[in-house]
Amino acid sequence: MDICLIAAEGARYRHEDVRLGKPLFPPLGLMTVAALTPPEHTIAIVDESVEAADPRMESELIGLTAMTAAAPRAYDLADRYRARHIPVVMGGMHASALPEEALRHVDAVVVGEAEGLWPQVLDDARGGGLQPLYRGDSFPPASSIPPARRDLIEAEGYTAKYVMQATRGCPFACSFCTVSTFFGRVLRTRPIDDILAEAAQLGGEPVTLVDDNIMGCPEFANEFFARWADTGKTFWSQASTTMLKTPELIAKAARAGCKALFVGFESISQAQLARIGKRFNPIERYDELVKRLHDAGIAVVGSFMFGLDGDDRDVFERTADFAERAEIDIGQFSILTPLPGTRLYHELESAGRIVDRDWSHYNGAHVTFEPVGMTADALESGFHWIYERFYSMRSIARRVGKRITPLVWGVNMIYNRRVAHWLAGLREQPS
Numbered sequence: 133m134d135i136c137l138i139a140a141e142g143a144r145y146r147h148e149d150v151r152l153g154k155p156l157f158p159p160l161g162l163m164t165v166a167a168l169t170p171p172e173h174t175i176a177i178v179d180e181s182v183e184a185a186d187p188r189m190e191s192e193l194i195g196l197t198a199m200t201a202a203a204p205r206a207y208d209l210a211d212r213y214r215a216r217h218i219p220v221v222m223g224g225m226h227a228s229a230l231p232e233e234a235l236r237h238v239d240a241v242v243v244g245e246a247e248g249l250w251p252q253v254l255d256d257a258r259g260g261g262l263q264p265l266y267r268g269d270s271f272p273p274a275s276s277i278p279p280a281r282r283d284l285i286e287a288e289g290y291t292a293k294y295v296m297q298a299t300r301g302c303p304f305a306c307s308f309c310t311v312s313t314f315f316g317r318v319l320r321t322r323p324i325d326d327i328l329a330e331a332a333q334l335g336g337e338p339v340t341l342v343d344d345n346i347m348g349c350p351e352f353a354n355e356f357f358a359r360w361a362d363t364g365k366t367f368w369s370q371a372s373t374t375m376l377k378t379p380e381l382i383a384k385a386a387r388a389g390c391k392a393l394f395v396g397f398e399s400i401s402q403a404q405l406a407r408i409g410k411r412f413n414p415i416e417r418y419d420e421l422v423k424r425l426h427d428a429g430i431a432v433v434g435s436f437m438f439g440l441d442g443d444d445r446d447v448f449e450r451t452a453d454f455a456e457r458a459e460i461d462i463g464q465f466s467i468l469t470p471l472p473g474t475r476l477y478h479e480l481e482s483a484g485r486i487v488d489r490d491w492s493h494y495n496g497a498h499v500t501f502e503p504v505g506m507t508a509d510a511l512e513s514g515f516h517w518i519y520e521r522f523y524s525m526r527s528i529a530r531r532v533g534k535r536i537t538p539l540v541w542g543v544n545m546i547y548n549r550r551v552a553h554w555l556a557g558l559r560e561q562p563s
């Protein structure tokens with residue numbers, strides 16, 4: 133069959149809208165699905181963050197994926213392809229959370245991870261017998277993750293051209309997060325030989341390990357960092373604040389080539405953290421964590437969210453003060469978003485607090501629920517305010533002035549130049 137895999141583009145999640153001049157990451161999920169496709173099929177990938185999919189394209193099967201904010205676009209595309217009698221299969225986080233909704237637009241939904249399911253989907257599609265739902269009985273072993281098909285995308289079109297995954301899942305279950313629902317709470321680790329073999333195919337630029345918690349299994353991280361060090365490649369990844377319990381791993385990550393870690397601080401209030409299931413974040417040790425990472429030569433990409441129950445109008449200024457004092461290198465701010473499939477969604481839904489069901493607004497930049505500590509307008513304008521303050525020249529100088537590296541300085545300057553334009557675009561969007 134001729135198959136086309138499409139990553140639908142909606143309002144990009146959180147600060148990716150700033151675009152850094154290019155889309156941030158290549159579509160690793162689709163590159164992995166492509167790698168699972170038997171060679172008798174021909175396959176292409178269209179990433180709509182680079183180019184819009186052509187609704188008149190010829191294909192024998194369309195495979196769609198979309199984050200929640202892109203679901204309306206994915207459904208629109210699906211409707212058009214199916215009107216031309218091209219079967220459409222949809223996977224990814226949103227369709228997995230709401231398969232019945234997706235099935236109003238597509239022929240089949242793959243719930244969860246594609247490994248173990250995709251070959252069956254293709255066999256059924258070839259025989260004209262697609263089932264509506266494909267759902268695995270368990271999470272597939274990480275050893276079944278193939279090297280991604282990088283030959284199907286133009287790596288140069290992305291800011292972080294090399295993305296890979298070493299692990300899947302996260303041992304925690306924060307209420308707003310889709311990771312443990314989609315990938316499970318048992319961290320599955322790929323065989324290190326497989327990871328290194330895939331890394332060996334990449335060029336010399338930094339690798340982004342899009343793992344949700346690269347130190348979530350300390351034993352694995354210990355061996356992984358030791359062996360990755362031999363590749364000579366630098367990398368970025370994500371880790372939870374629980375790395376404070378294993379400071380030796382921070383040093384080891386740095387020696388292995390880690391240049392930046394994304395850390396979900398989320399809130400500077402312990403009470404709010406408890407409400408979102410992130411009690412394990414110790415706010416009294418945030419400064420120490422940032423200092424430890426900086427001392428090891430690792431930049432900190434800090435994530436913070438607003439609109440949590442208990443947040444008031446002052447939360448933006450308090451958070452900005454903390455981020456500047458702690459010298460957070462790069463900040464990602466978002467409005468709490470009840471993504472379908474999360475515990476937060478069910479909590480707000482059952483309390484009757486979800487007020488906006490336009491999925492295109494579920495990108496971390498819009499208020500979609502009724503906040504309690506401030507009005508929706510105050511929440512949205514506070515979100516805009518903190519981006520403007522954090523990426524002002526004054527704040528950049530305070531935060532990164534002492535430790536200028538080309539990477540961190542470059543990212544801050546791009547934000548400084550683009551953030552006003554991005555926020556103006558958000559203000560103009562219909563609500």
Ligand code: SF4
Pocket residue numbers: 302303304305306309310311312344345372396
């Ligand atoms: S620690 Fe991070 S990845 Fe894990 S559940 Fe919480 S937010 Fe999600």
